[in-house]
Amino acid sequence: MKKYKWIIILVNLIILLGFLNYSILKKETILSDGQLVLLELAPVDPRSLMQGDYMTLRYAISQNTSNDSISKRGYCVVKLDANGIAKKVRLQDGKTPIHTNEFLIRYNSKSTRGITIGAESYFFQEGDASKFEKAKYGGVMVDNKGNNLLVGLYNEQKQQIE
Known part of the structure; x- marks a missing residue:
């Protein structure tokens, strides 16, 4: 069970970091390409x-x-x-x-x-x-x-x- 706990925590961390990076990329795109x-x-x-x-x-x-x-x-x-x-x-x-x-x-x-x-x-x-x-x-x-x-x-x- 301990092994799965760390895998779940790691997967959630990767998803969270992915979401944050996507949000930053979206705002940077607005700054560079926006009017x-x-x-x-x-x-x-x-x-x-x-x-x-x-x-x-x-x-x-x-x-x-x-x-x-x-x-x-x-x-x-x-x-x-x-x-x-x-x-x-x-x-x-x-x-x-x-x-x-x-x-x-x-x-x-x-x-x-x-x-x-x-x-x-x-x-x-x-x-x-x-x-x-x-x-x-x-x-x-x-x-x-x-x-x-x-x-x-x-x-x-x-x-x-x-």
Whole structure:
């Protein structure tokens, strides 16, 4: 029995490491092959006593959405305007239809907060809150499947805040 116990532990460890590596590879693929989309931010409180300095992000594309008329999960279709800022075109259940110059962003519908895209918190070093309070846009890398990854906050001139 002891022999099987160690085999089971080893198999579980290999599966866990495989899953973690797959998750990392997926995010690295989004970073390298994804399209940078700037999403306009709505104002929120940038402080948490338990977690340190961070900013809860709320995006303009997630506002003015009636939760009664949309699916719990779906895709927000955005199109870049002349300034390179994403504007919501429509919400849809599937990945199609999608037209040229449109991008998919996967969303979840929350009963009280509207839709969320999964990149709602941005942590930064304690004491840097004054720099990030000026953030106007959230930079999100998106792939062609609607997956996204928050890569930074941007100021009004569309320069990344560091």
